[in-house]
Amino acid sequence: MSAHDRAAAACRHSLHALVKIGDQLTDEQWAAPTDCPGWTVGDVYAHVVSLEQWMADGGEAPDGPPQQLIDTGVARWRGAPRATVLEALHTLLPVRERQLTDDLRAADAPGWWGWANAAVPFAVQLSARAFDLWVHEQDVRRAVRRPGNLGSAGAQVARDLVLQALPRIVAKKAGAVPGAAVRFTTLGELPQDFTVYVDEHGRASVVPSDAHRSTAHATLSWEAYALLATGRSTRDRQQVWLTGDIELAERVLDQLNIAP
Numbered sequence: 001m002s003a004h005d006r007a008a009a010a011c012r013h014s015l016h017a018l019v020k021i022g023d024q025l026t027d028e029q030w031a032a033p034t035d036c037p038g039w040t041v042g043d044v045y046a047h048v049v050s051l052e053q054w055m056a057d058g059g060e061a062p063d064g065p066p067q068q069l070i071d072t073g074v075a076r077w078r079g080a081p082r083a084t085v086l087e088a089l090h091t092l093l094p095v096r097e098r099q100l101t102d103d104l105r106a107a108d109a110p111g112w113w114g115w116a117n118a119a120v121p122f123a124v125q126l127s128a129r130a131f132d133l134w135v136h137e138q139d140v141r142r143a144v145r146r147p148g149n150l151g152s153a154g155a156q157v158a159r160d161l162v163l164q165a166l167p168r169i170v171a172k173k174a175g176a177v178p179g180a181a182v183r184f185t186t187l188g189e190l191p192q193d194f195t196v197y198v199d200e201h202g203r204a205s206v207v208p209s210d211a212h213r214s215t216a217h218a219t220l221s222w223e224a225y226a227l228l229a230t231g232r233s234t235r236d237r238q239q240v241w242l243t244g245d246i247e248l249a250e251r252v253l254d255q256l257n258i259a260p
Contacts, residue, residue: 003123003245006098010130010153013160014137015228017149018073020047021140022086034139035232040145042085044136046077049088051132056095059112067260079130135230135259142232148222151189159190159222162229165258170196173255178202181212182252188222218242218250231257 001009022045030042050073054060077085134154141147144241149155149259166184168258170176178200193209227233235253242249 014133173205
C-alpha cells in the first residue's frame, strides 16, 4: 500500500469512527470537556466538520494563518444543535470518501487543500490530516469513556510521524550529546523497541534497539506514549519506567509533543 493510500485509509477510518460515536452521544456527552485545551466534544466535531467541508469544497487558501481557519470554523459551528452538526458530517462522509479514494490520484499536487506547500510532499500533507483526525477521535473517546482504535490505521500514522520527529527532539530539543543513545519501548496496541542515537557530529537517527548501549531507556504503554506525543497529557500523569540517564530521559519526554 502506498503512503497516499495508507494515509487516506486512516482518514476514512477515523471519519467513520467519529460518525458512529457521534450518533450515540447524549447532549451531556456533547458538552463534555476533552483533553484538547478549551474544546468540548461538540467543539471537536465542529472542527472536524468545518475542515472536512473546507476540503470537500476544494480548500481555497485561507487569508490568514492556518490556526485562524481552525478557530473560525469551530466558532461558526459552536452552539449549533448536536443533530445539525452530525447531519452535516453524515452529508460530508460520502463526498470525502470519494475524494479519499477515487479522486486521490488526481489530488497528488500542491494546492489540493488550502495552504498546501509545494515543498511538502502530498503524502506528508495527507498523513498530517490522518494524524489530526485520529488525535481528535481519541479526544472524543477519552471524554466519553469509549476507548478504542488505539492500534488503528490512524494510530499507525501517528506512530510513524512521532518516530520521524524523535531524532530532532532528542538531539535538538532535549540536547542529547554525541554518543547518547535513548531507547524507547512501548507496550500494548502498537509495541515498539528502538533507539535514537546521536553520532559524533550531533546528528541523531533511529536505529535498532540493540545497535548501541542505552544511555537512557524509557518504557511505557503505547497509549501513554501517544498522549505525551500529542500534547494530551504531561509526564507527571503517566507511568513511565526509566533507567540510565533519567535526567536526559525526562527532558526527552517533556519535549515529546509533536501536535500543533
